[in-house]
Amino acid sequence: MTPPLLGSGSTPQPVRACIFDLDGLLINSETLLTEARNSTLAEYSRPSMSGTVKASLQGRSAQESTRILYESANFSSSTKVEEARTTTTTTPTPTMEEFQSRLDRRLREVFGTTRLMPGVEKLLRNLTRATTTTTSVVGDKGGSSGGTGSERKKNRVELALATSSQSAMYRLKTDRLSGPDGVLSLIPQGHKVLGDDERLKRGRGKPFPDIFLLALEVVNETVRKKENEREIKPAECLVFEDAVAGVEAARRAGMRVVWVPEKWLRDMYVGREGEVFSSAGRSAGEGEMGMDGAEAGESGWGEVLSSLEDVDYEKYGIVVGDEQ
Known part of the structure; x- marks a missing residue:
């Protein structure tokens, strides 16, 4: 209670x-996390997080923060994602799972340097x-x-x-x-x-x-x-x-x-x-x-x-x- x-x-x-x-x-780690998130967004030609979005992610679970970040970046709906994946573009729109996977790889690179x-x-x-x-x-x-x-x-x-x-x-x-x-x-x-x-x-x-x-x-x-x-x-x-x-x-x-x-x-x-x-x-x-x-x-x-x-x-x- x-x-x-x-x-x-x-x-x-x-x-x-x-x-x-x-x-x-x-x-x-918050500084490193911000760098990793922004670099991952940049890979998909998305701008860096605003201060408001960044603040809304603090303290949240990995799953919840990724969902908020993914939605704030205005990635396509699941239907449009499949359409985008069949086109020849340099930055295909990811599913949320793909976005999380790429972000996790980046985090594994930077989190070993925490102080x-x-x-x-x-x-x-x-x-x-x-x-x-x-x-x-x-x-x-x-x-x-x-x-x-x-x-x-x-x-x-x-x-x-x-x-x-x-x-x-x-x-x-x-x-x-x-x-x-x-x-x-x-x-x-x-x-x-x-x-x-x-x-x-x-x-x-x-x-x-x-x-x-x-x-x-x-x-x-x-x-x-x-x-x-x-x-x-x-x-x-x-x-x-x-x-x-x-x-x-x-x-x-x-x-x-x-x-x-x-x-x-x-x-x-x-x-x-x-x-x-x-x-x-x-x-x-x-x-x-x-x-x-x-x-x-x-x-x-x-x-x-x-x-x-x-x-x-x-x-x-x-x-x-x-x-x-």
Whole structure:
């Protein structure tokens, strides 16, 4: 069941889990993906993607993004495709499957060159030694007065990954960064949820909240094994995203979110950043969130950063320990 959207009247709790997107946030694969898509379009004498189309593809599954791209390029209908394939042209119109196949070949060429985005290594290394303190209400241990008290507990910050990338492409993008000494290995393997995870329902990718809720569930599987530590709630999660669809998914999951858009995307929303945060409820037909972007920032439920280098740990109740 999807948690209710949190309004500006709710006070954020200290963050106990950080959940990361992958493409365009931790690694520069969005830039490589754009280059591959545009070069594939050019092979069929189509212009490069517009910013609007590019933004609409972010965070989507490979199948969904290819469908959107194929339709936006105004390729012929299936009937006309067959007619075109029988003519002698230098750039015959492809079927969607042929377009996807050619794009995949190009992606396999470029994804082996991915690199970390600025601030990623420092952020992940800091979070692996970070803690947060929560306060829980406890009953009177004596049982005679029926009174209650509070108990403060220090917990380590849990890390997870929630990406629309499917297994094969994920490995291609991250092999160099996920080995024993790789930065992405700082996120536990069991806390990584990929787009083709069999526990996810088909057709429920971002902006639906499912992938973030599943990421929280796998984190809580770890938490349940610890002594005297309660499960983490959605409101205690901080999602890092670069895509609008991902921000929507995180907010619809009832989680706090840090939006780190690339410059071209942020430029598209200059003066309209609130639309990104306030669109979460509307996109699912769930009504308004009860806050716009400014309110989200003021209340601590959402903020926009230019880089992961700018994360303010204290704002989220996170304390980074000394290096060992």
